[in-house]
Every structure is written in C-alpha cells, then in structure tokens.
Amino acid sequence: MTMGGGAMLGIDPDTVGNPDIGLPTRQVMALNGTSSYANVAGPLVDETGSFTATAWGRLDGEKFKDRTKSYNVRVMGQSGTANSSWSLRYEQAAGSSAGKWKFARPTSDVNAPSYATVTQSDVADKDRWVRLTVVYDAQQARATGDGDAVTRGGMFLYVNTAQSGGSTGISHTAPWQAIGNFEVGRGMSDGVLTRYFPGHIADVRVWTGAMSASAIGDLYAGEQ
Template sequence: MAGSPGIPRKPWFSGQLAEYPGAAPTGTTAAFADTVSLGTVTDTAAHRWNLDDTTGTTATDRAGGLPATLTAPAAWTNDPDRDTVLNLTGTTGYAATGGPGVDTSTGFTVSAWVRLASLSGGNSTFVSQSDTPAVGAANGFQLYYSSGAGVWAFGRHDDDTTSTSFTAAYGAKAVAGKWTHLVGVYDAGTGRLLLYVNGHLSATKAFSAADWNAAGPVQFGRRLYQGTYGEYADGRLSDVRLYPTALPPADAAAPGGNATLTQLD
C-alpha cells in the first residue's frame, strides 16, 4: 500500500492492527479518515470466560483454566445478539471461580460485555474480585452500573476492611436493554483507574490509597462490601477477560463493535 499512487504512507506497528476508514476521493487521489486501532494481533488475556457453555453449572475459562461455578438463579440463556450468555436476575444468582484471576496490587485490566435489564433499582455489579469474607471485607475491583448517577463505573476499595472508603471512575450514562462493552484498567504505575465504554475512554480517577491484593475469587454478578455480598447484577453477561497488566490505550480502546472480540485473536 505504501507505494501505491494516491495512497498516503501510514506507520506500521509490530503486532498491531489498524483500520483506515475510507472517505470520498479527491480527483484521482484516494482519501482516508483517521486511523482506528483494532488492538493487538494476539490476545494476552490470562483468563477468558466466554460464558457460552449452554448447559451445566460450569463456566469454562478458555485461557487460564480457572472455571467458575454458577449458583441459581443465574443460568444460561439464549440471546438474539450474542447466542448463549449468562443471565443474572438481580436477586441472588451469580457465578464464582475457586481463586483469584489477577493480583490487584499491580496493574491489571478487566473487560466484559454487559446488558443491563433496567435502570431502576440499585447498583448492578457485573464483575468483581474480592477476598473471601473470612479473610477480608472488600473488592480489589468492581465493574458495575452505578444507579445513583445512572452511569457505568469501575472502582476498588481503598483497603481490605469494613471501611466505606473506595475510589471509582464514573463514566458514560448507562442504557438498559443494549449490549455495552466495558473495559476497566488499573494503571499501578500512574495510580489511576480508567474506564472505557464501547471503545472510548469514558473516565479516569486517581487512586491515592495504598495498593492491596484481593486474593479471593472472581465474582460474576455480585460484589463484597463490609464482608457481605450484594449488588447482584440485573442483566446479562458475556465474554469476560482478565489481563495481568494495564492494557495500553490502543488495546483498551479497541472498538467493541464486534460483539465477540475485545482484541483480535
């Protein structure tokens, strides 16, 4: 492409895919809009739960061998847009792994496709990781719908106690009944929480508390607060991924328009 007449030279980055959207040509010269990053060629997720297992009560981890077990009324359901997904009713249904997915005292990333059933009611936590109540009392991270402001949010408690102190990045307004791609990034190097919504950086927030590790299970559909589980999600969940690093912007903001990919495999 670089040597073709009328086509501008574009930089190539090792391991990166980019899209050059077309625009109306000028005379005999082809025109391109601004480059859109499609993420890296290789998916670097340490854990990936497609949540499309169809039957049984086990959600397979297709990347890291950390399955999750469903607790009713959480169940598989067929979705017209995403086929089989995990359905959560906002009561006591959830799924949980047998151990942690990431070390929350270092940089990490969580991504998920979520479909909120309703804007009414309380918070809906779609993915979190906490200690067990016997060990700790709080979340190392929480990807959720914040009902107070009606927005998507990504946060973590400031320590693993019954304190009410937490830090969260509050992003775009939530929409019920629509699949939304959420990516939460904790950049330990800069001490910031970043939230991406449908491929766009939606919010950032400084995390000034001391880093701490939530060594308990990954939770799908609930969170731990003051030693008690709650904020059961009311909606549907699909394609959850955990990365042991803070993804760079090109990957974290990769377009979420393709409903089966966060990064291209």
C-alpha cells in the same frame, strides 16, 4: 467458572428472533438480580500491579424502573474479607431513571471504606449490550506539584471505546491484594456477598498488564 443462585446460560435477547431469518442465536449468562452469580477461585491476577478486566454487559431495564430505590449492582470483581478489592458496577440514585458505570477500588479491606472511583462520563444504556473494560495501571505517573516528585497508580474505565478517568486516570496509589473468589454478577460489601446484577453478562476476561486505549479500541472493533 461455576454458576449458582439460578444463573443460567440463556439466549441473548438480541438474537431471539434470529432463527426466523436463518441466523444463529447466541448463549450468554442470564442473571435474575436477586440471587444469580458465577465465580471461580481467586485471585486471578496480582492486583497490586497492573491489570485489565473486560466483559460485555446488558442491564435489564425493567429492574431499574422503581425511582424510590437506589441501585448498586456488580458486573464483576475480586472478593476480599470485607469488600471487593476492585469492582465494576452500575449505580443509579433514588429519584433518577439514569445511572452510570463505575470502576471502584477501596483503600482497605474494612467495612465502610473510602473509595477511589472512576465514573462514566455519559449516562449508561439499558437493554443494550456494552463492552465494559477497567484498567489499573500501576506505573501511571502523576505529578504531585512538589518539584519532580510523582505518585504512581491510575484507574481507567472504558464503555465501548469511550474512556473515563482522564489522560492519567483516577489516582489509586495503595492497591491491596484480595484472596477470595472472583465474582461475576455480585460482589462483597461489608462482609456480605450482595449487589446482584439483573441482566446478561458475556465474555468475561481478566489478565495481567494495563491495556492501552488503542488496544481496547481494536478489541471492540474486532467484535462488531
């Protein structure tokens, strides 16, 4: 993965004082919210099938204090031509000091598409690390109400171990494959790379297959 736009490896803010007590510091990706990013040639997985993506994220609270503005910033996602085929993002409405994490997938690679979105149930923390995990389960079945007919495809979001999306996820039945770069700290929106993330990101991982809630819990517990 290549960093650009001023992105750098910096000391985790939570470990800055560690040398004073004889403990090590930790290096994480530091992003300025205006130009910083990291990317690698994509796609990393088949996005029409099941996949899981996870990262630790830490929002810089100072960058979200202007309540006259709305905020939409990206942790990571897969770039298409006009939009990201999926993205993990933080959104905060104008007039509010509280925002939420979201997992979003547009219905097609065009400007101003409609989205299937999973929204965090609780309010997002700032200036605190959280483990963010998104899961697309291509085999997740959902009854249509027409006899035994079902649709397949469900989206799930986990903040630490708290799941959003319900037991069968948010429906997304027509996934499409993007072939651009995999982006961290920014994303494609209406043909422009934008939505720069202010804060810190660490331990980005993406793999094929839908991770279960219990496995995500085990992953989180193992990192405490």
